[in-house]
Amino acid sequence: MNKPSARPTLRRTALALLCAGALAGAWAAMEAGPPALDPLDPLLRPAATASQATSSVLIAVTRAGNRLVAVGESGIALYSDDGGHNWAQAQVPVSVTLTAVHFATADKGWAVGHSGVVLATTDGGRSWVRQLDGRQIAALPEDATAVADGDPPPLPNAGDPLLDVFFLDEQEGFALGAFGLLLHTADGGANWTRASARLPNPDGNHLYGMRRVGDRLYVVGERGAVFASQDGGKRFDVLKTPYDGSYFGVASGRDGEVVVFGLQGRAFASSDHGASWHEVGGEVGGAWTGAVTLADGRIVMVGQAGDVRLQSASADGFDMLQGRQPPLSAVAATADGKLLAVGPRGAHIIDMASATQGSTQP
Numbered sequence: 001m002n003k004p005s006a007r008p009t010l011r012r013t014a015l016a017l018l019c020a021g022a023l024a025g026a027w028a029a030m031e032a033g034p035p036a037l038d039p040l041d042p043l044l045r046p047a048a049t050a051s052q053a054t055s056s057v058l059i060a061v062t063r064a065g066n067r068l069v070a071v072g073e074s075g076i077a078l079y080s081d082d083g084g085h086n087w088a089q090a091q092v093p094v095s096v097t098l099t100a101v102h103f104a105t106a107d108k109g110w111a112v113g114h115s116g117v118v119l120a121t122t123d124g125g126r127s128w129v130r131q132l133d134g135r136q137i138a139a140l141p142e143d144a145t146a147v148a149d150g151d152p153p154p155l156p157n158a159g160d161p162l163l164d165v166f167f168l169d170e171q172e173g174f175a176l177g178a179f180g181l182l183l184h185t186a187d188g189g190a191n192w193t194r195a196s197a198r199l200p201n202p203d204g205n206h207l208y209g210m211r212r213v214g215d216r217l218y219v220v221g222e223r224g225a226v227f228a229s230q231d232g233g234k235r236f237d238v239l240k241t242p243y244d245g246s247y248f249g250v251a252s253g254r255d256g257e258v259v260v261f262g263l264q265g266r267a268f269a270s271s272d273h274g275a276s277w278h279e280v281g282g283e284v285g286g287a288w289t290g291a292v293t294l295a296d297g298r299i300v301m302v303g304q305a306g307d308v309r310l311q312s313a314s315a316d317g318f319d320m321l322q323g324r325q326p327p328l329s330a331v332a333a334t335a336d337g338k339l340l341a342v343g344p345r346g347a348h349i350i351d352m353a354s355a356t357q358g359s360t361q362p
Contacts, residue, residue, distance in 0.1 A: 047075030065106025254297030290330035
């Protein structure tokens with residue numbers, strides 16, 4: 001079965017917009033085919049030490065205990081133990097673009113990126129090892145428990161990027177990405193299987209994000225794709241939302257509310273597990289690209305236009321914290337109550353207290 005080719009221009013645009021332009025090379029990576037086995041191969045070349053690493057293109061950021069860990073272009077991975085004021089560069093064995101990072105504990109985490117790479121760390125992001133790459137993914141076994149109707153999912157290309165990673169605990173996790181690829185591991189990444197057939201995704205829509213909200217797992221993607229699982233990811237069902245554009249992420253709100261967000265500043269919330277939705281995104285100039293849930297259950301979203309918005313007390317919309325910043329692709333809450341946002345111009349600390357004083361209702 002060939003990879004779907006419908007609406008290639010829209011699919012290319014959506015993938016490039018995923019991280020405020022930082023993933024503009026992802027489409028080329030998808031079509032490049034197997035990389036050459038030579039010293040210049042970014043899968044074989046460790047990330048170079050960058051003197052201005054904190055100003056590099058950063059695509060994802062998360063917490064590892066009280067530590068912040070950020071990843072981005074050319075295999076750069078950074079960590080900070082003081083809320084983002086000072087950073088150190090991690091040892092990374094590849095120089096491909098890294099698109100997502102997630103930690104199951106303060107020490108154990110995973111990052112994914114272009115060319116199907118999966119990296120793992122056991123020291124809180126100070127050093128990383130490669131667990132998997134695109135040249136191995138096509139040879140992985142199909143998950144025997146996967147159940148789906150229709151044709152089997154297409155075999156991935158070696159250059160296809162992975163776009164998100166999420167672990168339920170130290171052992172069980174998922175990686176997902178272009179053309180509907182879903183990977184699963186039950187042993188911390190020592191072994192992976194292809195589990196794309198768990199998703200009813202016959203068009204092979206790109207998968208951009210996965211998160212757990214309450215007792216359900218949600219996956220969002222291209223062309224309005226939203227899927228939910230009630231059994232820990234063994235099988236997913238399709239959810240219908242009012243928007244058919246791409247969703248780049250999903251966040252957990254108060255009282256089990258789920259929020260999906262993406263292109264054109266569109267964001268929708270559901271308090272009944274996706275049976276009904278209401279729009280909460282407000283007027284915004286570009287795509288929503290990242291979100292974080294604060295300790296009080298409110299969500300902060302960041303976007304391509306540089307907006308930073310905090311969910312209102314009534315949870316029916318988002319108040320402006322800061323606007324007209326550089327483009328932003330992801331955000332994390334720091335241990336001292338601030339925000340750390342990343343994007344094509346590096347890392348930015350946002351003081352919640354001072355920002356709130358000047359907030360306005362959109």
